[in-house]
Amino acid sequence: MLCLSLTGSDCAKSIIQYEKHKEAIQLVELRIDYLETIKYEEIKGLLSLIPVPVIATYRRVRDGGLYEGSEKVRCKVLNSLLDLDFSYIDLEEDIKKQELEEKASKRSIKIIRSYHDMEGVPTDLFLRILKLHKRGDVAKIAVTPQSLEDIMMIFKVNKELKDIPEKVVIGMGDLGIPTRILYKKTGSMFTFCSPEGQEVASGHLSPEIMHDLYHADRVNENTKVFGIIGNPVMHTSSPKIHNPAFDQLGLNSIYVPFLVDDVRTFFQLADLLSIQGFSVTVPFKQQVLPYLGKISREVKLIGSCNTVFKSNRVWKGVNTDFYGFLKPLQEELDSQRIRTALVLGAGGAARSVVWALRNYYCRVVIVNRTADKARLLAEQTGSSWKTVEELDSVHDIDLIVQTTSGGMSPYDDVDPSSGYEFTGKEIAYDLVYKPKVTKFLKRAEQAGCREIFGMDMLIAQGILQFESFTGFNYPQKKES
Ligand code: NAP
Numbered sequence: 001m002l003c004l005s006l007t008g009s010d011c012a013k014s015i016i017q018y019e020k021h022k023e024a025i026q027l028v029e030l031r032i033d034y035l036e037t038i039k040y041e042e043i044k045g046l047l048s049l050i051p052v053p054v055i056a057t058y059r060r061v062r063d064g065g066l067y068e069g070s071e072k073v074r075c076k077v078l079n080s081l082l083d084l085d086f087s088y089i090d091l092e093e094d095i096k097k098q099e100l101e102e103k104a105s106k107r108s109i110k111i112i113r114s115y116h117d118m119e120g121v122p123t124d125l126f127l128r129i130l131k132l133h134k135r136g137d138v139a140k141i142a143v144t145p146q147s148l149e150d151i152m153m154i155f156k157v158n159k160e161l162k163d164i165p166e167k168v169v170i171g172m173g174d175l176g177i178p179t180r181i182l183y184k185k186t187g188s189m190f191t192f193c194s195p196e197g198q199e200v201a202s203g204h205l206s207p208e209i210m211h212d213l214y215h216a217d218r219v220n221e222n223t224k225v226f227g228i229i230g231n232p233v234m235h236t237s238s239p240k241i242h243n244p245a246f247d248q249l250g251l252n253s254i255y256v257p258f259l260v261d262d263v264r265t266f267f268q269l270a271d272l273l274s275i276q277g278f279s280v281t282v283p284f285k286q287q288v289l290p291y292l293g294k295i296s297r298e299v300k301l302i303g304s305c306n307t308v309f310k311s312n313r314v315w316k317g318v319n320t321d322f323y324g325f326l327k328p329l330q331e332e333l334d335s336q337r338i339r340t341a342l343v344l345g346a347g348g349a350a351r352s353v354v355w356a357l358r359n360y361y362c363r364v365v366i367v368n369r370t371a372d373k374a375r376l377l378a379e380q381t382g383s384s385w386k387t388v389e390e391l392d393s394v395h396d397i398d399l400i401v402q403t404t405s406g407g408m409s410p411y412d413d414v415d416p417s418s419g420y421e422f423t424g425k426e427i428a429y430d431l432v433y434k435p436k437v438t439k440f441l442k443r444a445e446q447a448g449c450r451e452i453f454g455m456d457m458l459i460a461q462g463i464l465q466f467e468s469f470t471g472f473n474y475p476q477k478k479e480s
Contacts, residue, residue, distance in 0.1 A: 001190035002210050002217055003027040005200040007034040011042040017195055018050055025052070025210035027190055031200065032058040033066040033362045038077060039110040053087035055112060061114040063092060064142070064172075064195055064201055079103065079207040085463040088112050090140070091130055105156070112168070113137035121171075125331070125358045126160050133164050140168040142201070148258075148265040153188040154179050155272055158187035165189065173202045174234050174259045176276070177432055179225070181256050185273060186220040191216065213243050214254060224253040225273050229260040230269075230281035235409075235434065237455075238279055238359060241462035248475040263287045267315075277309030279462075285348045292317040317406040317466055324461025325431075326360075328452045329399070332427070333360045338398045341365070341381075344416045345403035346373035349431050353401050354381045365394055369404070369416070389421030396421035402445075415439040424448030433458050 004025045008014035018028055027113045028050060032038060047054055058074055058081070059065020067074060075097055082089060089104055090098075090112045104111050113132040121143040123129060126177075128312030134137035145151050154171045161167065180393060183191035196206040210216045228238045234257055242255035251277075260266045263284055270278070280288050285304035291297070292305065293314030299305045305317035332338045341357050343350055346368035354377060356366050364383035368374035371387045378385035384467035387395060406414035409429065414455045417440050422428070428444030441451050463474040 001026040002207055003085050003190045003192050004030055004207050005031055005057075005194050005204070007027045007031050007198055008034045009034060011035070011039070015046055015049055021195060021207040022052075022395065024207035025193070026217070027053050029054070029055040029192065030086075031065070032056060032081065033060075037076070040080060040084065043081070047085050055088040055090055056081045056084075057090040059090075062090070062118070063114070064118055075100065082107055084108060088138070090114050091137075092116070093425075095428060097214060109118045111135075111137040112140045114140040114142070114388055116141075117143040118172075119144055120146055121153060125153055127401055128163055129164065129167055129169065132166065132255050135463050137155065138166045138168065139164065140170075142170040142172055143176075144173055145171040145179075147261050148175070148269060149262075151175060151179065152265065152269050152272060153439065154186055155182075155269070158185060158448055161187065164328060164447040171203070174232075175261075177234065178204070178256050178258055181210065181214050181216050182254070182273070183216065183220060185223075186226070204228065207392045213306050215247065215258070216254075217244070218252075219254060221251070222252055224251070224276045226253060226255040226277050226395075227258050227275060228255070228279040228281060229258045229263075229284055231260055231265055231283060233281060235259045236281065237433065237458060238462055241459060241467075242369050245316065245466055245475055246470075249472055251471075251472075253470070259286065263291065268289050277307070277465075279305050279465055280308060283346065286315060291315060296353075298322045298355070302355050304313070304351055305470055306352075306461070319351060319352060320461040320464035321457075323464055324457045324459075325353050326356050327460035328456045329427070331427070332398075333362075338362055338427070340397050341399040341401060342367065342394050342397045342420070343401045344368070346377045347405075348401065349376065350403040352433070353403050354383055357399075357401075358382060362399075365392055365397075367394070369406075388416075388419060391417070392421065394420060397426045399427045399429065401437070402432065402440045405432070407440055408432045409434045413439065415443065417443070422447035422449055427452060430454050431457060 001027045004021050006014035006017050006028055048107050086109050088110045093115045129139045155168045169186045179186050180191050193207045193210050194200045194204040228236050235402050236257050237292045239255050244254040248359040288305055294316040296318040298319040299317050306321050308315055309317045340363045343367050344367055354364050358381050366383055366385045374385040403418045406416040422444050424447040428449040429452040430438050430441050431454045467473045
């Protein structure tokens, strides 16, 4: 079940939130601590209008909520809330008020016994869940993972505490996002989400992202998990390439972003979750190589891998950036209309680009902010190189490829080609896909150049990844 946290400053606003998101959710949590004034008649009215089960939560600041008053007053309010028709009430583990427990039991309101750690993950995580569950309550634990090791521990709850079906285990923050999307793989009975832009807790996704993009509520023990690893990674558009395609082909698969601090631990997590394949982004494209049993010719050539998947029980690495980059240029390359290219940058993406162009016998000039890296890549690939200051001496270019992260949001103002004068005859290709039109592309367009956008390459390489992951052709877009 997906649970929407209602955070209106009054009940009317919370009802509007519910109405807006109701198609995606099966449960709501009314955050009493967000109400400006607690009016029991209005809460009663809200409960009569919301047909799904409602949790009453009155959260203290120290547990991630807004309530700053005394415990005595809070417990009095919780007691009064038990007169209303809530399905669940959230009581933190340290509330030892027998009268609240007795009243909840008499009114058939189930207790969610919660524990929050806003700084880390307790080493006795499993024991704590057992304790919270002891009196037959739903055990809820929300912790703050500091590393991928912590994420491993949260996913292990599913195996270690299989006999406790009524539990909710959540990892907060960006690291914890996979534990929210794959909540069923942690053994949780539900997970929380918030309206976009109004996140109640760090890492909350919107109900629509959880439901329409990830279909998180459909995950079961047979769901094949795929993903992307990177650091940072949460800006990625790749889930929007893979998840709709799984859905269209009726595949029981999900593609999730994993913020990774250590590649070795990720391979352990991949074993634990039986992950079938994953995309690799900055800074792990080289770091994954020692863990691969097989690599493709391109990976060997480029020395970097952006796609890893299980092939006959062995991790195989391929590089779809190489072919994804070529896709929008295929016609010009096949007809040999591109003979000379200027490549800006000498990082991981530039390596794929230069090798791909050299494979078509293009003459390549590399220019990079750190000149030594340009020189090294030029030596390895049989290209030439120049310094940034010498950019104005580069002429007669058929293609200019911008491969640096300069220009990528939030650095939209950067244009690593600023010393170069466009003639209007060259094709301008930017690998950056956020924003779609970079400063570099704007200048190229003004000069009359044909532009190719980073999104074109992202989609092309993603389609190839999908085919490596699943063995199926990427589906055609549905007719609308
Ligand atoms: P990387 O290995 O970290 O390399 C970064 C490159 O950008 C280096 O050459 C670096 O120069 C240069 N750079 C960074 N900031 C700069 C600035 N302010 N001015 C000038 N140069 C700057 O990263 P990568 O994997 O190559 O990725 C680079 C970009 O390509 C990213 O924006 C990534 O999103 C994009 N990309 C897109 C696709 C796609 O499918 N569209 C695929 C792969 C990558 P120094 O050597 O001097 O540090």
